[in-house]
Amino acid sequence: MTTVMLPACDPEVIAVGAVETAGDLVVWEKSSRGPTVQGETKPDFVLWGTNLEMASNEADDEYITKSGTSFAAPMLAGLTGLLWESGRRAYGEGWQFRWTEARQYALYFSTKPSDAPINKDNAYGYGLPAMGTMLGEVSQVDASNPGGMEMLPMVMMIAMMSALTGGF
Secondary structure, eight states: OOOTTTTTTTTHHHOEEEEOSSSOOOOTTTTTOOOOTTTOOOOOOEEOOEEEEOOOOOOOOOEEEOOSSHHHHHHHHHHHHHHHHHHHHHOTTEEEEEEHHHHHGGHEEEEEOOOOSSSOTTTTTTTTHHHHHHHHHHHHHHTTTTTHHHHHHHHHHHHHHHHTTTOO
């Protein structure tokens, strides 16, 4: 039975599941899982979603702890902003980052527990994006190269595969 609902079940929507913030990379018990009613494998990615400390509405110097996929999805949005800005600084104002396009390389920049399927699955999706690696690779590509934007996916894939196999 699916727990992924609209709008997350749409193939063009990036669905984000939640993993436990502390300890092993474990999908949070209340995080939605696929497949969708239409048979799509969801979620697409997972991010931390439990025991997150955030600003309280009670006072300017107070914090509260909350959990939920409602907190995991904004983290992916924040990563999107960081990638977009890093790419624009490296390649110019026309550079854009889209998760719908990045999904084809997601296996190379996401991590999962060793016992999880390598391909996208209905619990972890592609996994937890390796944020530091992604940001590092985007900002290291030579902006003076006129084909730099077209080469980004290949550069990211080579660098991340090299890191996985012990290179660099």
